[in-house]
Amino acid sequence: MTETMTRNDTRALDGFLQSFKDLEAGWSKNGQGWLQPVRRAAIARLADIGFPTVHDEDWRFTSLAPIVRTAFQPAVGAAASVDAGSLAPFAFAGCDCTCLVFVNGRFAPELSTSSLLPAGVRAGSLAQTLADDRAALEPHLARHEDFQQEAFSALNTAFLTDGAFVSVPRGIVVEKPIHILYVTVPGSAAVATHPRTLVVTGDGSQVSVVEDFVSLGDGAHLSNAVTELVVGDGSVVGHYLIQRESRQAYHVSTLRGQQGRSSSLTSHTVLLGGALTRRNIHPVLAGEGGECLINGLFMANGLQHMDNYMKVEHASPHCESRQVYKGILDGKSHGVFHGRIIVHKDAQKTDAKQTNMNLLLSEDAQIDTKPQLEIYADDVKCTHGATVGQIDEEAIFYLRSRGLAEASARALLLYAFAGDMLQRMKVEPVRRHLERLVTQWVPQGNLLEGVR
């Protein structure tokens, strides 16, 4: 916010335009020619609109200065330098699930693990599918996320090369989660990756997908991810995003959900890492009777900045949406929750609710929370509420009066505040993994042993 106007700094933009020129020739040779018009349209749009500034209402609380003044290099394949052992800490214990590993944006089959998936279920590389079976992608890929309006989506689409593709046929239930690990190995120059994920679920199917962003080593980098989730009628989809990149990482990721009739989408976001993170979640309840639960937990300290932007679109009648976001902010960190609910004209009987609760642990931590309701139907129920507070000293005294040391009492209350969000996660190995990450984050979280 304190940065001056950044519109004029075009180092990042110029770098991307140059990279696009350099890469364009190669792309048309490797069988992905059909994507070229889409990529060109996207880069042209980006050149046109540029990156947003704090004068754009949707970016009011987040200065992109550190990003727009960096000339990012395209990330180069580095899978060979990655030892499988170094990825072990990111695996979910007790879950021999399919894990698709991408290093610097490219699929790394040698680091990935597969488990038996039900017949017809696909989980693999988007690049491979682009080459082998583009017909499976054409109806969905880049059809939902609007790169005309969103600079980072335009950027992602312009450089769309690889990422995960998951497809579940009608009526199939995938029991184990599909883990998509996006690894960045930073180099001496700042690199950018643009992972693209496409998940398509058939009518009445069920699947959970975890997108997990990590850095191996230090160095600035940008992860600019876009995920399109096309949810069939009556399909039940769980989506998890874990942001645990390094403190030098910039992370912008967008989840765009397109929901069919009576479908259910649950989105969990846990932000722990990164210097600057912007998380966009944009479900469109396109079919009648759909429901969408958006849960988020962001925990920041030091100088971290975490911006959560929701745009929940009710486009059909009888749909229900719930947003619950919790933030814990320490040090000089800055959190943002911007929750927009749009109820279209025909979306009668909409039931939308939004809650944002924040704990500030230090004098210098800051939170901006902003609800925004745009309602064009007349028979709807929409509520929102936000709270900002400190740890309840009354509760601390209560716990101490029963024998708990003050530090343990504080750790316990912090964990409890966050733990509530973890309890909502249905995939147990993922939940347990995150419980551990949150415990590690909590100051003196080691005291929680035996308390949880």
Next chain:
Amino acid sequence: MLEIKNLHAKINGREILKGVDLTVRAGEVHSIMGPNGSGKSTLAQVLAGRESYEVTEGEVLYRGKNLLDMSPEERACEGVFLAFQYPVEIPGVNNTYFLKAAVNAIRKYHGQEELDAMDFLALMRSKMKLLDMDEGLLNRSVNEGFSGGEKKRNEIFHMAVLQPALAILDETDSGLDIDAMKIVANGVNALRGPDRAMLVVTHYQRLLNYIVPDFVHVLVDGRIVRSGGKELALELEEQGYAGIEGEAAQLAKA
């Protein structure tokens, strides 16, 4: 066990306790009665170590040690327990886990080994029975969504599990129906013994039908103005606090 001498305490610059003297020996049950605003709850909170109260004068000895020098958790570990008038709701903290942490913190303080899950469960089960607790309450967040009666019962349950030497009950009877009160009183009476003492703070005499005190003290305007046996409680029940408040006012003038 407990010796309170000329205790003065204030909050936000206002003096609430104006020289309380009280001696409680092991094995005794004392009741502190008094009108609203007389300082009963302040006394209970000061004894438990509430930091928002400032002790300006006097001393409190607990088993010969200076109680006021101890942190709230040290007091708990030394065997002081306060059953809160308004038990705090703690969303996300499981009642059972919390109690286990408390039991083990106290055991650790005394150099004892931590209880394992099985022993702890056995302890919980026996105390649950004593208080006719619904097992469901154990797996819920501490006090969250509990009714008034459930919260009070949970306090006594905590007390039964932690087995304190000095239990301070702050208006544990308020908001309880007669059945709940009997259950709570059972729990309290089960803890009575020659090595323990209790301070029962209450506005009404009702609870004292079930927890029969050895001594009754009347606190008015921050001082104990009368002390007596259990019959004093009955007298107050009949005559109300008005007479005693009048005496106290006279006393203050004189």
